[in-house]
Structures are given as structure tokens and as C-alpha cells.
Amino acid sequence: MNGRFVRIDEMHRPDISISVDGARFLARADDTVLVAVLTNATELRESEFGDGRRAGFCLMGACQDCWMWTRKGERIRACTTAVSAGLDLLTIPPAEATWPSQA
Template sequence: MNTGRIVRLAERDRAEVHFLLDGERRSALADDTVLTAVLASGHALRSSEFGPEPRAGFCLMGACQDCWVWQEEG
């Protein structure tokens, strides 16, 4: 598992929710974006095309292709 790219400093009053990421159960908080949930759970989004370094996304708002997610249903 890669090191998480987002660290939560203080969270209150949001329920914990669970999701599967590459077959592993992960935790997030209710109303997290998919990107926040993935990065806070300890995953990098992908490896750099220029080397083995993990990537955490480029724009972090869904405008580029760095954080596209494929759903199981397609």
C-alpha cells in the first residue's frame, strides 16, 4: 500500500462509510469526494509516467485525466 496523500487534521460529526478499492475494504467519511476517500485511505492514484513515483492527482477537481476512476460496472 502506498502512503496516503491527504491527512485529516480534525473531523467531527460525519459518519464513517466503507468502500472497496481494488478488492480491499477502505474507510472514508460521509460526503467525501471519491478522490478524497481514495487519497485519505492511503492509496496513490497511479504511478508517474516518468518514473516509479506515486501520483496524487494533478488538478484535484476532475478537470484532467489524473484522477479518473473506473467503476466495476464500467
């Protein structure tokens, strides 16, 4: 098993390539980022509060446990953001992150 999630249906949707920390992950069209990442890995991100790795919790945008960052520093919620071709994500905030403050 490569990831925490195992896809058992909807194999007909086209593949989309995304990048997470420089690694290429295959997703399916209409996947959320959370599904795409956890189909390829066991965790989503490192907590910015220093309390360990995270894999999401509520899966519906309420718990704040699935924040990820684009390479440009934008913060996204993995459970409610759809994948798009060429999406370039990070599991820790980049220096250009707009939240939380890096000062």
C-alpha cells in the same frame, strides 16, 4: 502515515466503507472519492497510458488525472464524485471498461 492526505477536521461525519481493488477503505460521508482514496493510500490509480502511478493533480475536475473505474466498467472522476456506501472501485480499467477502447 497510511495515505497521502491526513484528515485533521470533520471527524463527526459518519464512516462509509468503500472498496478499492478489493481493499476496504473507510471514508467519511460527503468525501469525494479522491479524498477517500488518498486518505487511505498514496496513489489513486495506474495511468492507462503506461507512464506511472497517479495521485490527482488539479483537484477540481480539469486535468483528467484522477480517472478511476467502477467494477462494472464505468469511468468516474475521483475529484468530483462523492463516495457512497458500498462503492466498488478499480485503479486500472476492467475488461468491461467503456473507455478507453480495449481493442
